[in-house]
Amino acid sequence: xxxxxxxxxxxxxxxxxxxxxxxxxxxxxxxxxxxxxxxxxxxxxxxxxxxxxxxxxxxxxxxxxxxxxxxxxxxxxxxxxxxxxxxxxxxxxxxxxxxxxxxxxxxxxxxxxxxxxxxxxxxxxxxxxxxxxxxxxxxxxxxxxxxxxxxxxxxxxxxxxxxxxxxxxxxxxx
Numbered sequence: 479x480x481x482x483x484x485x486x487x488x489x490x491x492x493x494x495x496x497x498x499x500x501x502x503x504x505x506x507x508x509x510x511x512x513x514x515x516x517x518x519x520x521x522x523x524x525x526x527x528x529x530x531x532x533x534x535x536x537x538x539x540x541x542x543x544x545x546x547x548x549x550x551x552x553x554x555x556x557x558x559x560x561x562x563x564x565x566x567x568x569x570x571x572x573x574x575x576x577x578x579x580x581x582x583x584x585x586x587x588x589x590x591x592x593x594x595x596x597x598x599x600x601x602x603x604x605x606x607x608x609x610x611x612x613x614x615x616x617x618x619x620x621x622x623x624x625x626x627x628x629x630x631x632x633x634x635x636x637x638x639x640x641x642x643x644x645x646x647x648x649x650x651x652x
Contacts, residue, residue: 480611481574483508484564486547488516488624490526491646492534493637495622499578499615500539506613508576510542511568513560517546525628530649537641543567553591557604576611577602 483503487496489512503510512535517528526534528546535544545567550556564575581600588597591604605612627634631650635643 479574480576481509482511482568482576483613484511484513484568484575484577486513486515486560486577488524489514489531489534490516490524490624491627491638492531492538492642493622493624493627494639495580495637497538497639499580500542502613502615503578510539512539512542512544513563514544514546516549518548523625526649530645534642534645537645538639553589553601553604557591557608572610576613577605578613578615579605580615 483506485496485499485503487499489496500510500512514528514531514535516524520527532544532546535542545563547560547563550559561572564572569575579600579602581602585600585602586598587601588595589599589601590596591607594607596603602612602614622637627637631643631646638646
């Protein structure tokens with residue numbers, strides 16, 4: 479019996495696209511678990527500290543469990559870390575887990591996983607190869623880009639929950 483819906487995101491910042499995935503997990507009757515990636519990164523693409531991103535999620539979903547996960551240069555290492563995080567923080571039985579995916583064309587890349595080379599594939603291929611349950615959400619007509627939100631907050635604030643927008647405004651005014 480599947481009990482947990484897992485969504486991996488950077489949430490730089492949390493936006494309505496992320497909310498759509500979380501809401502789908504809830505509608506499917508599963509407990510949503512958010513894993514915030516790139517926790518060990520701080521750069522132009524990752525300006526918000528992991529604690530700030532956790533706060534954004536909690537503003538919209540106060541009861542959801544949220545953990546962070548670091549990036550690795552090696553996909554096998556990253557996947558081992560993901561599995562250990564799931565087993566430690568969620569459940570030892572990975573059959574109880576479904577990872578919810580929303581693939582985007584810009585996510586396609588070349589990588590090696592378990593000794594095989596993949597070309598122009600989404601990192602989501604890792605779950606398929608490993609036999610983990612997945613639910614792929616269709617790509618919507620709404621193209622929300624966190625980069626655009628970071629660069630032009632006022633122009634793109636309609637992509638944010640009002641509390642997340644206020645939180646980011648407060649961070650920007652510090």
